[in-house]
Amino acid sequence: MKKSIIVFLMLLLLGACSNEKEKVIxxxxxxxxxxxxxxxxxxxHGYKSVINEENILVAININRFARFNKTKxxxxxxxxxxxxxxxxxxxxxxxxxxxxxxESIIDKKLKEEDLKKSIEKIKSLSKEET
Amino acid sequence: MDQQQFQKxxxxxxxxxxxxxxxxxxxxVGGIICTIGQLxxxxxMRFFPFTEGTAANPTVATLVFIAMILTGTGIYKKxxxxxxxxxxxxxxxxxxxxxxxxxxxxxxxxxxGVGGNMFKLAxxxxxxxxxxxxxxxxxxxxxxxxxVISW
Amino acid sequence: xxxxxxxxxFITKISIAxxxxxxxxxxxxxxxxxxxxxxxxxxxxxNETNEQAHSRMIEMACQWAAKNGHTQLNNIDxxxxxxxxxxxxxxxxxxxSLALPFLGVFSACASSVExxxxxxxxxESGNARTVLAGASSHHPAVERQFRYPLQxxxxxxxxxxxxxxxxxxxxxxxxxxxxxxxxxxxxxxxxDGKQKNPLHMGAAMASAARDTIERxxxxxxxxxxxxxxxxTGDLGNIGISILKEMFQxxxxxxxxQDAGAQFYGNEPxxxxxxxxxxxxxxxxxxxxxxxxxxxxxxxxxxxxTGALLSPxxxxxxxxxxxxxxxxxxxxxxxx
Numbered sequence: 369m370k371k372s373i374i375v376f377l378m379l380l381l382l383g384a385c386s387n388e389k390e391k392v393i394x395x396x397x398x399x400x401x402x403x404x405x406x407x408x409x410x411x412x413h414g415y416k417s418v419i420n421e422e423n424i425l426v427a428i429n430i431n432r433f434a435r436f437n438k439t440k441x442x443x444x445x446x447x448x449x450x451x452x453x454x455x456x457x458x459x460x461x462x463x464x465x466x467x468x469x470x471e472s473i474i475d476k477k478l479k480e481e482d483l484k485k486s487i488e489k490i491k492s493l494s495k496e497e498t
Numbered sequence: 499m500d501q502q503q504f505q506k507x508x509x510x511x512x513x514x515x516x517x518x519x520x521x522x523x524x525x526x527v528g529g530i531i532c533t534i535g536q537l538x539x540x541x542x543m544r545f546f547p548f549t550e551g552t553a554a555n556p557t558v559a560t561l562v563f564i565a566m567i568l569t570g571t572g573i574y575k576k577x578x579x580x581x582x583x584x585x586x587x588x589x590x591x592x593x594x595x596x597x598x599x600x601x602x603x604x605x606x607x608x609x610x611g612v613g614g615n616m617f618k619l620a621x622x623x624x625x626x627x628x629x630x631x632x633x634x635x636x637x638x639x640x641x642x643x644x645x646v647i648s649w
Numbered sequence: 650x651x652x653x654x655x656x657x658x659f660i661t662k663i664s665i666a667x668x669x670x671x672x673x674x675x676x677x678x679x680x681x682x683x684x685x686x687x688x689x690x691x692x693x694x695x696n697e698t699n700e701q702a703h704s705r706m707i708e709m710a711c712q713w714a715a716k717n718g719h720t721q722l723n724n725i726d727x728x729x730x731x732x733x734x735x736x737x738x739x740x741x742x743x744x745x746s747l748a749l750p751f752l753g754v755f756s757a758c759a760s761s762v763e764x765x766x767x768x769x770x771x772x773e774s775g776n777a778r779t780v781l782a783g784a785s786s787h788h789p790a791v792e793r794q795f796r797y798p799l800q801x802x803x804x805x806x807x808x809x810x811x812x813x814x815x816x817x818x819x820x821x822x823x824x825x826x827x828x829x830x831x832x833x834x835x836x837x838x839x840x841d842g843k844q845k846n847p848l849h850m851g852a853a854m855a856s857a858a859r860d861t862i863e864r865x866x867x868x869x870x871x872x873x874x875x876x877x878x879x880x881t882g883d884l885g886n887i888g889i890s891i892l893k894e895m896f897q898x899x900x901x902x903x904x905x906q907d908a909g910a911q912f913y914g915n916e917p918x919x920x921x922x923x924x925x926x927x928x929x930x931x932x933x934x935x936x937x938x939x940x941x942x943x944x945x946x947x948x949x950x951x952x953x954t955g956a957l958l959s960p961x962x963x964x965x966x967x968x969x970x971x972x973x974x975x976x977x978x979x980x981x982x983x984x
């Protein structure tokens with residue numbers, strides 16, 4: 369019993385170590401000018417992004433201790449992206465829920481209409497107040 | 499025997515409070531409660547449309563509900579005797595304070611008994627919580643308006 | 650009757666004809682359990698308030714005391730009772746259904762001995778033939794009044810004591826043979842040891858206990874070693890060790906004992922031990938009475954200690970004044 373707990377804890381530990389920092393932009397062909405902006409951010413260790421004609425959705429993994437400045441980091445990145453894409457609506461968030469939603473979009477490889485719907489859903493979700 | 503001598507004996511005989519052990523116990527119990535809370539938050543985010551910001555509400559409600567069952571069955575009291583501040587500071591401690599008072603005063607009826615006494619212990623938590631929030635907001639407003647920090 | 654600063658000597662043989670003890674379910678595992686007449690299966694029955702359970706327990710104890718003493722309840726001249734609840738309501742309500750002439754007494758946990766002293770005086774003066782005297786406490790009812798709600802999770806320190814659920818009543822009559830006799834009593838003074846912690850009442854009460862014991866020994870011209878045991882009411886583990894330290898008598902270590910410290914048999918769950926008006930009543934009229942009757946003890950001093958605090962006074966920052974009443978009981982040799 370004790371042994372199995374130790375093994376389990378070790379697995380968790382090693383699992384945490386080997387978790388690769390994913391950096392994905394979907395659809396990939398649209399990523400040309402977004403990628404350099406995201407690459408130069410030092411306070412994050414991963415991001416997943418969804419882009420269509422009107423919206424840019426970026427879910428970011430903020431470094432552990434930089435999370436105290438979550439709002440500031442989000443704002444900073446939003447401004448930088450807005451400069452690059454003035455015609456699109458930008459949403460940058462460190463929220464884990466949005467991250468999961470974006471992941472599910474990427475996994476399902478949604479196209480056109482469905483993508484638009486999902487993005488709208490996520491945007492309304494993130495606007496909800498407590 | 500005068501007061502001083504008596505006080506000396508009392509101080510001598512008083513048992514030492516094991517501060518370090520108490521802190522450790524409080525850390526473990528508080529940590530376990532908070533871990534359960536975090537798991538609940540993930541649960542609500544994963545399976546329901548809650549974000550990190552909004553998932554706190556159902557989490558708190560669930561924790562208070564669990565505290566209610568533990569209080570009613572008398573288990574929370576035992577956890578508290580072991581954990582001390584570890585069980586009093588999380589929201590479950592607040593729930594326990596409200597629910598234990600409500601159970602206790604049920605014998606005086608629902609309006610004057612339960613209604614009137616439910617927040618007998620928790621009332622001060624609410625009052626000073628609101629008061630300290632006001633003070634903190636005031637300080638931040640002043641600091642922002644003189645330009646030391648930004649929102 | 651000679652009065653020397655609070656110590657009374659009874660000329661008449663004030664005999665404790667019998668006793669009745671009723672205790673709660675928590676108390677049945679303690680070392681004194683075999684001397685209880687009845688153990689309640691539940692502290693509070695369903696659809697019953699704590700206070701109702703409390704007064705039912707008092708009635709039961711009175712009935713046991715009368716029954717064991719082969720007396721009809723309605724033959725009793727006076728009932729003297731005390732408890733810890735506001736306005737003595739459980740005792741009053743019990744007296745309502747027992748329909749006896751009733752005196753309510755309060756000196757916190759020292760009520761049991763105060764009731765015996767008043768009862769003895771009534772017998773001594775010839776104004777009563779049988780008196781039922783005693784005290785009681787009920788854990789949920791007392792905790793609720795003096796501390797937090799019962800299920801509230803507040804960590805109790807090592808000095809805290811557990812209020813017992815018990816009622817102890819003694820049937821006092823005159824001139825009986827082969828039963829313990831109350832020979833002396835010392836009325837306590839209110840002593841303030843300048844203690845402020847309501848969760849450490851043993852320290853507060855120790856100085857009152859010392860004052861009463863010392864006056865009793867001086868006034869009766871006796872020494873600690875003359876007694877088989879000097880039993881204090883509910884000082885608890887820490888309170889009794891403070892009291893022992895205050896007497897620099899080499900006998901104090903053995904002869905001074907505390908009912909509260911022994912009540913739950915040193916179970917760490919109860920921290921410093923038991924407290925409450927029912928604690929001293931249940932032990933004095935239970936175990937000690939039985940030992941006297943059997944002849945194991947010949948002469949004992951029973952000192953019930955009471956902390957005269959209310960939830961109001963300690964929140965207002967007052968110190969805890971305390972009182973201790975003592976009775977001396979003797980068992981004459983069997984003829």
